[in-house]
Amino acid sequence: MxxxxxxxxxxxxxxxxxxxxxxxxxxxxxxxxxKSIPKAKDGPVECLRILRAGRTSALKARTAAINQIKGLLVSAPDKLRAKYRGPGTSAMIMALQRTRPSGHMADPEYVCLLTLKALATRCMSLAAEIAAADAALQEILDTYAPMLCDLPGVGTEVASQLLVTVADNPDRVENEAQFAALVGVAPIPASSGKTTRHRLSRGGDRNANHALYQVVLVRMASCQRTKDYVAKRTAAGKSKREIMRCLKRYAAREIYRQITNPQAAPNNTDLRQMRTTLGCTITTAARELGQWPSKISLLERGLLRNDALATSYRQWLSEQQLESRLDHQR
Incomplete structure (x- = not known):
């Protein structure tokens, strides 16, 4: 126990x-x-936890190195400051890593450039370490929970964190309400007098709560269903904080069901064949649907899950097929 x-x-x-x-x-x-059941640490989720521990430390070290580089450039000699403060962070690090400092140890400009090169090399090494950890995480997810990343807004980082929170024995979380409390999205009554409201929970796993926050941010920016919900609740007088609290609760429900009872994403590979049969370009289809052509291309290739867009796209293609048949009969 x-x-x-x-x-x-x-x-x-x-x-x-x-x-x-x-x-x-x-x-x-x-x-x-x-009555709580301890986490089992004998499966792939424990591997995810270990990989995430190393990845987190590498991220913190890379952020610290980047901040040190920018801090040194603030007080660096004018020549170095003017040369390297203009480009973006990635370009600046690559440029510093390729430099070949020359001079003597009593020259501040040489010592500063030497230190900047060492920090940039450290950043590049840590970036490679983070990329390797991401690849390992994705490999485990593809084997252990391949359908979890099919949900909108759920990527490698979010999926791995939520699985670590649930652990290798998901039966320890008996129902969806317990999962909501575990990740800190169960609403807490905060009513007083004639005011009836709920507030955000400050308990639970804060890392899992942050993962759900990222899911909500992505959906508010790219998911039409979420955009419609936000507009509806805003018109009803709800604040953004209250709306995001509700969205995190809904996202937790959807993710819990996907963890305990995985459902495959709809197969949209026939959309491209339907479009090419009609002789319609992807640009035309994107213009009719009010989307970017790249988004339609990702949907057709199965690299993007958007059930509402897929339904609208399929309906539009069916209408075009019907019109084509009627024109042919005439």
Missing amino acids: EVNRPNRAARRLKGKSDPLDAYQAAQSVLDGRT
Whole structure:
């Protein structure tokens, strides 16, 4: 059994020590107050957790190195500052990594450039380490949970974090409401008097909560269903914070169902064949649907999941086929 920390009030009254903690843990199990099941660390999700630990430290180290480079350029000699502060971060790091400093150790410009080159080399090495970790994470996800990334807004980073939160034994989370509480999106009543409202939960796994926040941000920017919902709730007088709280709750429900009962994404590979049979270009189809041609291309190749767009696209192609048949009969 997994035992939670003891009650704070009881701990203040009775004190705290290893024997007392052990006694209170055993007593909570005998009383039936402890029902949580510990995570199993014997499967691919544990591999995801280990890879994410290394990736997180590499990300922090790369961010620190980039900040050091920019900080040194602020007080660098005028020649270096004017040369390297103009390009973007990636271009600046690549340029610094290719430099060949020459001079003596008493020259501030030489020492500054030497240090900048070392930091840039460190950044490039950490970027390669992060890319390798991402590839390993994706390989595990493709084998263990290939359909989780089919959901809108769910990528490698989000999927791996949510799986780590659930662990190798998802049966420890008995229902969708428990999963919502686990990731910190279960609404908490905060009503008073005639005001009826709920507030955002501050509990649960904050890393999983941040992953759901990223999902909501992506959907608010690119998912038409989410955009319609945001417009509807905004017209009803809801604030952006309240709307995002509701969206995170809905996203948690959808992700939990996909983890426990995976559903494959709809097959849209026939859309391109229907379009080419009609002799219609992808630019024409994108213009009629009000989308970018690149988005239609990703949808046709199965690299993008957008059920609403796929339905609209299929309906439009069916209408074009019907019109073509009628014109042929005439």
